[in-house]
Amino acid sequence: MAxxxxxxxxxxxxYGALTAVNDVSFTVNKGEFFSLLGPSGxxxxxxxxxxxxxxxPDAGRIYLNGEDITxxxxxxRRVHTVFQNYALFPTMxxxxxxxxxxxxxxxxxxxxxxxxxxxxxxxxxxxxAWKYPNQLSGGQKQRVAIARALVDRPQVLLxxxxxxxxxxxxxxxxxxxxxxIHDQVGxxxxxxxxxxxxxxxxxxxxxVINKGKVEQLDQPAKIYEAPVSSFVAAxxxxxxFFEGVIESTDGDYCTIQVPGFGAIRAYNDxxxxxxxxxxxxxxxEKIRVTSVPPPPEKGASINVFQAKVTDVVYQGVxxxxxxxxxxxxxxxxxxxxRFLLDQEKITWNDRVYIWWHPDDAYxxxxxxxxxxxxxxxxxxxxEDE
Numbered sequence: 001m002a003x004x005x006x007x008x009x010x011x012x013x014x015y016g017a018l019t020a021v022n023d024v025s026f027t028v029n030k031g032e033f034f035s036l037l038g039p040s041g042x043x044x045x046x047x048x049x050x051x052x053x054x055x056x057p058d059a060g061r062i063y064l065n066g067e068d069i070t071x072x073x074x075x076x077r078r079v080h081t082v083f084q085n086y087a088l089f090p091t092m093x094x095x096x097x098x099x100x101x102x103x104x105x106x107x108x109x110x111x112x113x114x115x116x117x118x119x120x121x122x123x124x125x126x127x128x129a130w131k132y133p134n135q136l137s138g139g140q141k142q143r144v145a146i147a148r149a150l151v152d153r154p155q156v157l158l159x160x161x162x163x164x165x166x167x168x169x170x171x172x173x174x175x176x177x178x179x180x181i182h183d184q185v186g187x188x189x190x191x192x193x194x195x196x197x198x199x200x201x202x203x204x205x206x207x208v209i210n211k212g213k214v215e216q217l218d219q220p221a222k223i224y225e226a227p228v229s230s231f232v233a234a235x236x237x238x239x240x241f242f243e244g245v246i247e248s249t250d251g252d253y254c255t256i257q258v259p260g261f262g263a264i265r266a267y268n269d270x271x272x273x274x275x276x277x278x279x280x281x282x283x284x285e286k287i288r289v290t291s292v293p294p295p296p297e298k299g300a301s302i303n304v305f306q307a308k309v310t311d312v313v314y315q316g317v318x319x320x321x322x323x324x325x326x327x328x329x330x331x332x333x334x335x336x337x338r339f340l341l342d343q344e345k346i347t348w349n350d351r352v353y354i355w356w357h358p359d360d361a362y363x364x365x366x367x368x369x370x371x372x373x374x375x376x377x378x379x380x381x382x383e384d385e
Contacts, residue, residue, distance in 0.1 A: 011060035022212035038209035286360035
């Protein structure tokens with residue numbers, strides 16, 4: 001533990017009969033961009049507030065740079081928070097907002113001026129230094145709030161849904177800004193969000209939180225490609241779930257019989273044996289939808305099924321297809337890597353082939369019933385003409 005920079009050690013927090021955080025343990029490395037990701041009410045903001053000193057855990061300890069800070073008052077911790085509503089002082093200029101903590105600490109004027117100028121330059125708002133918050137855009141206000149929190153070099157910067165109030169384009173721009181700022185200052189960032197895209201694009205590692213517990217902690221790519229539970233698979237992007245029984249094994253692969261669908265060949269990374277029950281996750285972008293079957297040389301090694309298109313949703317950078325195969329609705333996502341108008345057009349009621357490689361089906365270890373909000377709901381199929 002001595003070598004870990006930030007440690008949550010078996011932390012629990014209750015509010016009456018509700019257990020918001022349930023025996024949570026994890027560590028954060030120095031300088032890391034670490035995200036707490038999960039749906040509303042999962043406990044991620046409670047973890048952030050306990051680290052900031054605004055809440056005290058009912059059990060467990062929190063350590064920062066080798067020091068137990070569990071009972072330390074907020075003003076004694078070198079931990080600052082950036083809130084989604086910015087919390088800027090409306091009657092102070094941008095320069096004075098950024099300088100506030102330094103003035104409160106009675107730092108020399110020359111030191112204050114030097115640090116504030118450096119922050120203004122970093123957030124590219126030097127020419128707006130004498131404006132007031134109501135004269136800035138939402139993105140500019142957010143940058144000021146970040147600069148104010150960073151100006152006296154905290155050990156950890158806490159960001160609580162900082163981009164939630166911004167529109168999509170501005171949010172995408174601020175993601176790049178945040179990543180750049182983190183690289184420039186090298187301070188540990190602890191980021192709380194319910195937005196999977198934000199967490200995936202910014203984080204070195206992500207802790208996926210569900211009902212007060214850490215479901216999975218890993219690098220973004222591993223969480224997406226190798227989810228340990230049905231919740232993680234469904235919460236991090238869309239997926240197709242299949243449940244069946246292993247019919248046979250063949251080296252590193254197995255054949256799974258899925259009732260009402262057919263036999264699926266999959267990579268047997270869990271080394272399961274015949275007759276064992278298994279749950280698979282196949283991401284929509286792994287599934288190809290074509291009007292003709294795949295080339296013969298691929299046919300023996302991949303999963304191929306005939307299906308009928310029930311809905312088509314054009315999204316600009318990709319098209320999403322819903323198809324009916326057996327008694328199952330399957331979603332597929334086709335990226336537009338070529339000029340779309342020159343490509344084969346697939347539309348409602350078309351008879352198609354769906355296919356994917358066995359390596360692209362991932363076995364889920366911990367499968368449980370999911371909240372309906374996490375499950376892809378196919379549109380109602382149009383009636384046959």
